Amino acid sequence: MAAHDPMPVEEIEFDYEALPPNTSLLANLAAGAFAGIMEHTVMYPVDAVKTRMQVVNPSPSAVYTGIANAVAQISSTEGARSLWRGVTSVALGAGPAHAVYFATYEAVKQSLGGNIGNDHHFFAVATAGACATIASDALMNPFDVIKQRMQVHGSIYKSISHCARTVYKTEGLAAFYVSYPTTLAMTVPFTATQFSAYEYLSKVLNPSRKYDPLTHCLAGGLAGAFAAGITTPLDVIKTLLQTRGTARDAEIRNCRGLLQAARIIHGRNGFTGFFRGLRPRIVTTMPSTAICWTSYEMAKFYFTGEKTPPQ
Template sequence: MNPEDYETLPTDNVTTHMIAGAIAGIMEHCVMYPLDSVKTRMQSLAASGTEGISETLLRMVRHEGLLRPVRGMSAMVVGAGPSHALYFSSYEYLKNTLTRTFNSSKFDTLAFGASGCIATLIHDGFMNPAEVVKQRMQMTNSPYKSALRCAISIYRTEGFKAFYRSYTTQLTMNVPFQSIHFVVYELSQKALNKDKLYDPKAHMASGALAGGIAAAITTPLDVCKTLLNTQQTPVASGMVEAVKTVYRLKGVSGYFRGMQARVMYQMPATAICWSTYEFFKYALGTTPDLRLLPSASGTVISADSASTTTDTELMTDDSIRTEVSNEKYNLKARELPAMSGAGLYGTISFNTMHKADFQQQKDSFLDIGHT
């Protein structure tokens, strides 16, 4: 498969989008997970907020062990797989549907933003419980030894609603985050990848730019979400109370705690996510078979959905013939020998057939099959 074939891949293949999305989500969260742990520590109101990224990371390792920055990663693997599978598949479906509905490039930005918003609603419904467990595991002096024990403890002591305490804040943050993210990504692709080919460098650059801009703008809501998820002193029960608590204790600057770590986390994480997703979308895509059977009458048989024919089969059903032009084809069966070629991605065979009933009409058919 050549890169030029990238845009011919089926964009409505839900299975491809879900598999690519799941792998991309897991890669995104796992590769950058230590920096995510640092961000959570820096956003905590219980911390002084004066330490930098490297100092916070070194302190975690020095006082709590080498593996401390990756504690809780298993929760993200469980949550990120299905949530990102639904996230990307729903986004692709909605984006294609809306762009076809609007049928104008000037509405593309609206289509990208709306698709991102709806996809986020689905994503956060599956991801929020994993976020709660993850951040409980990341906080300072966390009493939990594993993600499973953490989830069981939260359920027993705080009830099921604890897993969705920050859901409103998460949506309030992620809807603008993902809208900005998708709009910037798609616009960057138009600038860096005008031919819409599979281009890893363009996908990574667009993803990093989109993630960095969206992360910086939505940092204040991320600080409130961290407060609601960790429930460290002081505690908060809702988004409004969290906003007030942050301002009362840390002032306006409190809303931007950990912004540097958040941007540094999101830029490579989003780049990894998009490049991984686009790679697997490209690798898992398939091109449908082609059947072209021209005759002297100026018609062709198009059978994209038909099964592969053998060398001796002849497709003569007039019901699947479509008119393409008035140009006549003067191919003679015995003048064009049967040929076949096998390559890395399949086999293409050219078979010429002649039917006894058509000897006087000299009708000829050319069958091109790709398997």
């Protein structure tokens, strides 16, 4: 074949759903980072409302009856900018955390045969999602602690660096990871459920496995909403552990782990306490995961290169 002759298209075609073997680690990382930043920043104000509604024993001025009420109350008393407090922490953490997240997911899924054929490989996808979560949460947890400390009503922190220094000085390094076991207890089943639901819905809605933003968006949103709903109790526990340093209640401030936090929540609010913030969590997660998967699939499509080589 002459040097100027184009390579036949059939020799280079591949299913974009699985990045080709020669795709660099950098491409996986870049796709994941892009998806993570988009996911966490777009719906940040609703996430701030969710955090406020999940706080146990809030001050009377921080009791909200719904998303619209919370947004209006916070905006009128603290200013609309307060809904974005801590967003920088998420942006800084989400990039590297999601880069590791998706790179791990793709590598594990590929090694377990999750990209073979059009069948739904539940074990491979769920395992890959769980592994991805364990790796990414180790990076993201400190940033999440800072974010939630800045989101709560009456936060005293002026910036993410001020928050990080203050928490480290007054509570030590452990404060950034006290919620890590609970985070994993929530995010491992959340991710396994979300990834499995997404892969299944993607194959049902898009049997041809072609790049289709609409089906990626729909599958991602539905998968995220389902996973968010069933893991909300653990998210409430995580919020208590991550914001304990801002509480005036001695029992909450001295809470040391998942079981103790669960007892506090149940003792004060009963079983309904584990579903505080359910609606804003779903409202946040559904579009966030839709944005995340659509962004990731777009980035994957871009990094696989053109389907037809240049002449």
